[in-house]
Amino acid sequence: MKNEPLAYRMRPRTLDEVIGQKHLLAPGRFIHRMVKAKRPVSILLYGPPGTGKTTIANALANTLNLPFAELNAVDAGQKDVEKIVADAKMQGTTILFLDEIHRFNKKQQDYLLPYTESGLITLVAATTANPFHDVNPAVRSRCQILELKSLEPSDIEQGIERALADAERGLGKYSVRLDSEALRHFAEASGGDMRKALNAVEIAVLSTDPDDDGTIHITVEIAVECLQKKSLSSDKNGDGHYDLLSAFHKSLRGSDVDAALHYLARLIQSGDLIGLSRRILCVADEDVGLAFPAATSHAIAAIESAERLGFPEAQLPLSKIVMELCLLPKSNSVTTAIGRAMQDVETKHVGDIPVHLKDAHYASAKKLGRGVDYKYPHNYPEGLVEQQYLPDALVGTQYYHPKGLGQEKQFAERYAYIRSGGKAKPKSD
Structure with missing residues (x-):
C-alpha cells in the first residue's frame, strides 16, 4: 500500500536478507x-x-x-x-x-x-x-x-543504506545525500531499533526540500529533528561522544556520584546503551576489581535488567549500578597484574614450563620425567606446598601488587601468607 512505512516495506523477504x-x-x-x-x-x-x-x-x-x-x-x-x-x-x-x-x-x-x-x-x-x-x-x-539482541549501529547503517538504494520498496527513486554524521546519528540514537531508524529516515527524506539540482540533503540537524533524539555530539568528527564516554568512565573511577549521574543522563539521552554498558562492565573489572569482586555480577544484572525493561524504565537499574560503582572501594590491581604478565610474555624469553607441571596423562609421560616430582597441594596442610610454578627465568616475579582496599584486604593478607610459604599468618585469622 502507498502509505506503508519504510520499515514495513523494507522488511526482509527471506532469511538471507535479515540484518543482524x-x-x-x-x-x-x-x-x-x-x-x-x-x-x-x-x-x-x-x-x-x-x-x-x-x-x-x-x-x-x-x-x-x-x-x-x-x-x-x-x-x-x-x-x-x-x-x-x-x-x-x-x-x-x-x-x-x-x-x-x-x-x-x-x-x-x-x-x-x-x-x-x-x-x-x-x-x-x-x-x-x-x-x-x-x-x-x-x-x-x-x-x-x-x-534477539539489540542491533549494532553497523547493522542499522546497513539497513539504512539498503533502503536508500532500493528503488522498488525503499527510497532509491529519490536522489538523497545523507551526511556521514546524520547516518551515524540515525544508527546510534535509534537504540538498536531498525524500525525506528528507517521510519525516521523516511520522514527526513519526504519532509526535506531538494536542492536546485534535485538532491535531498540530510544533515545531522535534520536527523536529530526527525528521530527526536539529541545529537550524540556537536563534534562532526565524532570525538565528542567518545569524550562523553570517557568522562563517564573517569567519574565512576573517581567515585564522583553526581558527575557520573550527569554523564549517565547524557548517555541515556543519546541512546547508546551498548557503549554505556561496556563502560559500566569495564569499571567493575578494571577499577573496582578485587576490592569488591561481585561488582561484575551486579553490573551484568543491571545491564540485563535495563535491556529487558527498555527506556525510560532502564534508567533505574543503570542509575543504581552507577551509584554503587561510585561508592565502592577501588582497586586496579587486576589490570596492573595482567598488564605486567602480558608485558613479560611479549618482551621476554620466559623459558620452558617446569617439567613437574607438564601434562602427565599419557603412558610414556614418566619416561620423559613429566609430572614425576609434582606435589599435589591438597595432600598438604592448608593446601600449600613449596614447589616451583613459574619458569626458571621468572622465578620470584611478582605481578600482583594488592591495594588492600575493601575485600581485597583479605586477599592481600592471603597473598602475603602464600608467598611467605605459610610463615606470615593472615591478621584476619
Whole structure:
C-alpha cells in the first residue's frame, strides 16, 4: 500500500536478507540448521522492540514456502486462533506468528498446545517480556526459546543504506545525500531499533526540500529533528561522544556520584546503551576489581535488567549500578597484574614450563620425567606446598601488587601468607 512505512516495506523477504542476529541465523546456528533440515519447529523469540522478531517469522515462512498467519495477542481472540487452525487443517503446516504472546491468558495459550504438538501449527511467538515469567510453561516446553539482541549501529547503517538504494520498496527513486554524521546519528540514537531508524529516515527524506539540482540533503540537524533524539555530539568528527564516554568512565573511577549521574543522563539521552554498558562492565573489572569482586555480577544484572525493561524504565537499574560503582572501594590491581604478565610474555624469553607441571596423562609421560616430582597441594596442610610454578627465568616475579582496599584486604593478607610459604599468618585469622 502507498502509505506503508519504510520499515514495513523494507522488511526482509527471506532469511538471507535479515540484518543482524548472527548468533541465530549464521551458518551452523539454530535457525539456519532448522531451515537446512526443512524441519520447522516452534520458537519463542524475545528481545527489545525493532530487533527483527516479526521479520524473522515472515522470512522463515517465505524461505520454507509455508502458509503464514499473523496475530497480535493484544487484540486477537479465541475465534481468530480457531480460524487459523481451521485453515491450517486445509492448507497443511502453517507458521503462526503470535506477537505479544504474554498478553494471551492461560486458556488462550493452552488452546494452541495440541496443534503445536502435532506440527499442524508451527508457532513463532514473540514477546518483549521475559518468557520465563509471562509465558505458560506448557507453551515454553514446546518451543525453542531464542533471545534477539539489540542491533549494532553497523547493522542499522546497513539497513539504512539498503533502503536508500532500493528503488522498488525503499527510497532509491529519490536522489538523497545523507551526511556521514546524520547516518551515524540515525544508527546510534535509534537504540538498536531498525524500525525506528528507517521510519525516521523516511520522514527526513519526504519532509526535506531538494536542492536546485534535485538532491535531498540530510544533515545531522535534520536527523536529530526527525528521530527526536539529541545529537550524540556537536563534534562532526565524532570525538565528542567518545569524550562523553570517557568522562563517564573517569567519574565512576573517581567515585564522583553526581558527575557520573550527569554523564549517565547524557548517555541515556543519546541512546547508546551498548557503549554505556561496556563502560559500566569495564569499571567493575578494571577499577573496582578485587576490592569488591561481585561488582561484575551486579553490573551484568543491571545491564540485563535495563535491556529487558527498555527506556525510560532502564534508567533505574543503570542509575543504581552507577551509584554503587561510585561508592565502592577501588582497586586496579587486576589490570596492573595482567598488564605486567602480558608485558613479560611479549618482551621476554620466559623459558620452558617446569617439567613437574607438564601434562602427565599419557603412558610414556614418566619416561620423559613429566609430572614425576609434582606435589599435589591438597595432600598438604592448608593446601600449600613449596614447589616451583613459574619458569626458571621468572622465578620470584611478582605481578600482583594488592591495594588492600575493601575485600581485597583479605586477599592481600592471603597473598602475603602464600608467598611467605605459610610463615606470615593472615591478621584476619
